[in-house]
Amino acid sequence: MMEKGKSRQTREQSGSSAMREVFGKPSSLKDVPTHFCSGCGHGIVHRIIAEVVDELGIRERLVGISPVGCAVLGYEYWDFDVSEAAHGRTPAVATGMKRARPDLIIFTYQGDGDLAAIGTAELIHVANRGENITVIFVNNGVYGMTGGQMAPTTLEGQITATTPAGRTLEGCGAPLKIPEMIAPFPGTKYLARTALNNPKNIITAKRSIKKAFQCQIDNIGFSLVEILSPCPTYWRVSPLDALKWIKEKMMPYFPLGEIKTPN
Amino acid sequence: MTKKVLMCGNDAMSEAAVRAGCRFYFGYPITPQNEVAAYMSRRMPEVGGTFIQAESEIAAINMVFGAAAVGARAMTSSSSPGISLKQEGISYLCGCELPAVIANVVRGGPGLGSIGPSQADYFQATRGGGHGDYRTIALAPSTVQEVVDLTYISFELADKYRNPVLILSDGILGQMMEPAVLPDFADGDQPPKEWTLTGAKSRSPNVIRSLYLDVDLLEKFNFKLQEKFQQMEREETRFEEVNMSDTQVVVVAYGSVARICRSAVRRLREAGEKVGLFRPITVWPFPYEALARAAEKARVLLAVEMSMGQMVEDVRLAVAGSKPVSFFGRVGGCVMTVEEVVREVKKLLEEAA
Amino acid sequence: MNKAERLIAMAKVVIRKDRCKACRFCVDFCPKQILAMSDDLNVRGVHYACLVDEEKCTGCAVCGLVCPDVAIEVYK
Numbered sequence: 071m072m073e074k075g076k077s078r079q080t081r082e083q084s085g086s087s088a089m090r091e092v093f094g095k096p097s098s099l100k101d102v103p104t105h106f107c108s109g110c111g112h113g114i115v116h117r118i119i120a121e122v123v124d125e126l127g128i129r130e131r132l133v134g135i136s137p138v139g140c141a142v143l144g145y146e147y148w149d150f151d152v153s154e155a156a157h158g159r160t161p162a163v164a165t166g167m168k169r170a171r172p173d174l175i176i177f178t179y180q181g182d183g184d185l186a187a188i189g190t191a192e193l194i195h196v197a198n199r200g201e202n203i204t205v206i207f208v209n210n211g212v213y214g215m216t217g218g219q220m221a222p223t224t225l226e227g228q229i230t231a232t233t234p235a236g237r238t239l240e241g242c243g244a245p246l247k248i249p250e251m252i253a254p255f256p257g258t259k260y261l262a263r264t265a266l267n268n269p270k271n272i273i274t275a276k277r278s279i280k281k282a283f284q285c286q287i288d289n290i291g292f293s294l295v296e297i298l299s300p301c302p303t304y305w306r307v308s309p310l311d312a313l314k315w316i317k318e319k320m321m322p323y324f325p326l327g328e329i330k331t332p333n
Numbered sequence: 334m335t336k337k338v339l340m341c342g343n344d345a346m347s348e349a350a351v352r353a354g355c356r357f358y359f360g361y362p363i364t365p366q367n368e369v370a371a372y373m374s375r376r377m378p379e380v381g382g383t384f385i386q387a388e389s390e391i392a393a394i395n396m397v398f399g400a401a402a403v404g405a406r407a408m409t410s411s412s413s414p415g416i417s418l419k420q421e422g423i424s425y426l427c428g429c430e431l432p433a434v435i436a437n438v439v440r441g442g443p444g445l446g447s448i449g450p451s452q453a454d455y456f457q458a459t460r461g462g463g464h465g466d467y468r469t470i471a472l473a474p475s476t477v478q479e480v481v482d483l484t485y486i487s488f489e490l491a492d493k494y495r496n497p498v499l500i501l502s503d504g505i506l507g508q509m510m511e512p513a514v515l516p517d518f519a520d521g522d523q524p525p526k527e528w529t530l531t532g533a534k535s536r537s538p539n540v541i542r543s544l545y546l547d548v549d550l551l552e553k554f555n556f557k558l559q560e561k562f563q564q565m566e567r568e569e570t571r572f573e574e575v576n577m578s579d580t581q582v583v584v585v586a587y588g589s590v591a592r593i594c595r596s597a598v599r600r601l602r603e604a605g606e607k608v609g610l611f612r613p614i615t616v617w618p619f620p621y622e623a624l625a626r627a628a629e630k631a632r633v634l635l636a637v638e639m640s641m642g643q644m645v646e647d648v649r650l651a652v653a654g655s656k657p658v659s660f661f662g663r664v665g666g667c668v669m670t671v672e673e674v675v676r677e678v679k680k681l682l683e684e685a686a
Numbered sequence: 687m688n689k690a691e692r693l694i695a696m697a698k699v700v701i702r703k704d705r706c707k708a709c710r711f712c713v714d715f716c717p718k719q720i721l722a723m724s725d726d727l728n729v730r731g732v733h734y735a736c737l738v739d740e741e742k743c744t745g746c747a748v749c750g751l752v753c754p755d756v757a758i759e760v761y762k
Contacts, residue, residue: 090761108708151530153540154542166402191388195388309710
């Protein structure tokens with residue numbers, strides 16, 4: 071039978087060279103099924119973070135902070151030190167950790183409510199202070215865990231549990247563009263927006279996450295990677311249609327790219 | 334010869350914290366405790382510590398959370414409205430079993446209130462202003478020396494129980510200057526904490542969490558917390574009795590009000606009256622048994638507070654209906670005078686005669 | 687199949703069917719279009735992705751890349 075394993079497992083095949091695993095579960099990810107919905111982007115982001123952690127070899131000096139939101143159970147999936155934080159306070163918790171242990175690599179993992187609603191002040195100030203931490207911002211344009219309410223990044227016209235007629239600019243304001251908002255702060259060093267809608271963009275997302283962690287490892291300063299992520303359940307579309315939604319609706323408003331890089 | 338320094342309560346609290354091994358202070362300006370942040374902003378760099386003026390009191394308590402999670406001795410301070418903001422954070426600290434010290438230099442309330450002294454945060458401090466079944470040791474100093482001594486042990490207590498500890502100061506204590514002896518710097522080596530987040534090297538990962546979706550697990554966890562709180566009740570209750578032998582009226586007061594009552598009791602004793610002072614030093618755990626015992630031979634108790642009557646409820650609980658309990662208070666930042674307390678006690682003595 | 691094809695065909699995808707949540711990302715993005723949904727159901731009550739033409743698999747691992755549930759291992 072096929073042996074699954076971390077790397078370089080071989081299997082004899084009749085009359086040919088042995089096969090080895092070229093893709094599998096990263097070792098910093100636990101081998102457990104996740105609670106995420108079918109087609110949810112969190113599964114991909116959790117995995118590519120774990121891959122980056124393995125590739126950079128930072129697992130033993132890493133602390134992750136999970137948000138309040140669908141990703142609260144990060145510690146069930148990641149095989150490294152993790153803390154919860156009160157909703158939105160994640161960057162403040164990260165600040166306390168990094169100041170007390172600057173040798174540790176600290177990252178926050180936040181959704182659009184945690185980061186851009188209740189946590190706006192903490193985000194602005196961790197970025198403005200230029201704390202040498204990494205923020206992974208998973209933007210799926212809704213509050214998933216609580217049933218699909220409007221988020222600060224919900225698009226104009228988007229129907230949610232609290233915008234049954236679609237989000238209007240008047241009354242709700244425009245969706246927030248976070249990396250652009252904090253780019254002017256001298257304390258921000260690497261800011262990128264990526265998406266999960268196709269293999270090429272997933273690879274770019276992983277590359278951005280790696281760059282962000284490297285920015286912290288090299289003591290350059292604050293990094294943030296926004297990732298446009300599908301929520302088929304609350305966009306009320308199939309998983310594949312959710313990927314189309316990212317391309318057709320989100321990317322025109324939230325352009326991909328590196329908004330700021332260290333010079 | 335031990336050297337005495339003349340310091341205001343806020344400065345003394347800060348220096349005591351530093352000497353207790355606190356190297357992380359996160360705060361936000363609010364009167365009447367701004368001296369703490371100012372002192373720490375100067376002192377922390379001197380001892381290789383860290384000072385941050387956070388963007389809000391909420392951010393500050395969460396920075397404390399982070400520093401505590403990685404094993405540091407961390408502190409924040411604020412005053413009444415800011416302490417209200419910290420309640421979520423305090424609940425989370427308890428739920429995650431994290432040590433921390435939170436100082437409240439209490440001011441008049443409710444709402445924005447006044448910047449004068451008050452004791453109207455007693456319910457918040459002793460009944461937990463945050464959500465859930467939790468307790469925090471609440472230390473109530475009465476002199477600048479006690480501010481020093483209690484702040485100094487608060488970090489040890491926080492670490493001992495993996496639980497936040499509150500220091501209940503007030504606008505008088507924070508601002509007044511008194512001589513105090515400062516403790517020596519605590520030994521640098523604190524006991525190791527295996528539960529902290531320090532990178533999963535040569536061990537399985539640690540997790541700091543308070544979420545337990547399995548309700549049976551959460552119940553079990555709450556029982557575990559209760560065991561800690563019961564141990565605190567057994568081992569950490571502190572109080573003082575002044576002139577309590579042969580007493581007709583027991584005055585119960587804490588913090589700076591206890592100083593005023595101490596003077597009132599002395600004056601009344603000099604006039605031949607049988608009056609004593611019972612002073613809780615921990616308002617949680619409240620010294621219920623000791624107060625009940627002390628009041629056994631008395632005729633009436635008088636709770637004196639800078640509030641509309643909060644500690645008085647614990648006094649009533651202590652005597653369980655066996656003695657009448659009266660109350661006298663001033664609020665809004667107003668402070669009762671020794672004469673006012675004397676007058677109240679005399680009224681009770683007359684009624685009891 | 688000639689020798690060149692046989693060598694290229696030495697790649698295989700293993701899908702843990704009970705981890706599959708039927709999002710169909712792998713089916714959609716497979717460059718060789720050799721993944722499809724099963725006829726039967728897994729423990730989750732959904733049709734799961736399967737490799738239907740192993741000989742055409744190049745081991746590119748796009749399927750693994752897009753899978754949110756780490757249900758796919760790729761061997762080459």
